[in-house]
Amino acid sequence: MGPLWKDILISLCPDDFLSPPPILGDLAVPGGMVVLVAPQDKQAPKGRLILPQAQAIRDALDHGLAALTVQLTDYAAALAKLVHPPDLVVCDSQVVEATAALTPATVPLTTFSILFARAKGDLVDAARGAQVIETLKPGDRVLISESCSHHAMEDDIGRVKLPRWLTKYVGGELAVDVCSGRDFPANAADYRLALLCGGCMLSRREMLSRLQKFRRAGVPVTNYGVAISALHGVAERVLSPFPAALAAYREGKGALCPLS
Ligand code: SF4
Numbered sequence: 001m002g003p004l005w006k007d008i009l010i011s012l013c014p015d016d017f018l019s020p021p022p023i024l025g026d027l028a029v030p031g032g033m034v035v036l037v038a039p040q041d042k043q044a045p046k047g048r049l050i051l052p053q054a055q056a057i058r059d060a061l062d063h064g065l066a067a068l069t070v071q072l073t074d075y076a077a078a079l080a081k082l083v084h085p086p087d088l089v090v091c092d093s094q095v096v097e098a099t100a101a102l103t104p105a106t107v108p109l110t111t112f113s114i115l116f117a118r119a120k121g122d123l124v125d126a127a128r129g130a131q132v133i134e135t136l137k138p139g140d141r142v143l144i145s146e147s148c149s150h151h152a153m154e155d156d157i158g159r160v161k162l163p164r165w166l167t168k169y170v171g172g173e174l175a176v177d178v179c180s181g182r183d184f185p186a187n188a189a190d191y192r193l194a195l196l197c198g199g200c201m202l203s204r205r206e207m208l209s210r211l212q213k214f215r216r217a218g219v220p221v222t223n224y225g226v227a228i229s230a231l232h233g234v235a236e237r238v239l240s241p242f243p244a245a246l247a248a249y250r251e252g253k254g255a256l257c258p259l260s
Contacts, residue, residue, distance in 0.1 A: 113198040120198065148181060
């Protein structure tokens with residue numbers, strides 16, 4: 001009897017679809033230590049960590065790693081107390097520039113959002129897509145896509161900070177739309193770029209299906225963490241733990257600038 005349709009479908013899946021990478025557990029060996037820089041600012045919910053932080057800690061524990069969690073204000077002092085440098089530092093995208101400045105160049109650094117772009121989606125594609133930022137012009141349409149409909153607080157990263165950083169970088173106002181939850185814009189093809197959150201609330205299947213919709217609409221996609229790091233000049237630093245994504249980011253750069 002020939003293979004069942006289910007077996008055929010499984011054989012067509014990308015290699016990492018059925019067994020996606022862990023959040024961070026493969027980036028250090030058991031017995032190692034990760035430092036998580038997690039600001040508890042006014043956007044943070046009272047009395048608990050946000051899901052990406054909690055899931056990263058759990059993943060570290062599941063892989064035999066120690067996880068030291070600090071706010072940015074305590075980061076330098078915590079690093080100084082360590083006998084050995086950490087195997088990995090993960091920070092909130094909003095403090096990536098400051099964290100990069102405080103982290104020794106020999107210590108791998110990335111962001112929570114980038115970890116989730118890899119675990120839930122396609123980090124290589126997100127790294128390539130970030131180069132579209134270089135080509136944006138004032139007036140271009142950009143979509144910010146958040147995978148959950150959380151209550152937006154003052155200075156919300158998707159609705160306020162990211163549009164502000166993009167506007168400053170591009171040198172003029174962009175036409176920025178925000179969609180949240182399971183909404184998908186009917187006019188997706190109108191956007192020059194879609195910036196997606198890490199999707200911590202989504203399953204990998206849901207995120208890949210979302211990415212596929214953008215691909216079908218011909219819209220390049222990137223991720224908050226990659227984009228914010230690019231806007232602050234530290235994209236290569238935070239993509240360094242992921243050689244394929246770093247290569248894709250550099251390829252995109254070369255494609256945009258034949259002299260680089
Ligand atoms: S699903 Fe996206 S917007 Fe919602 S908490 Fe997770 S990363 Fe943030």
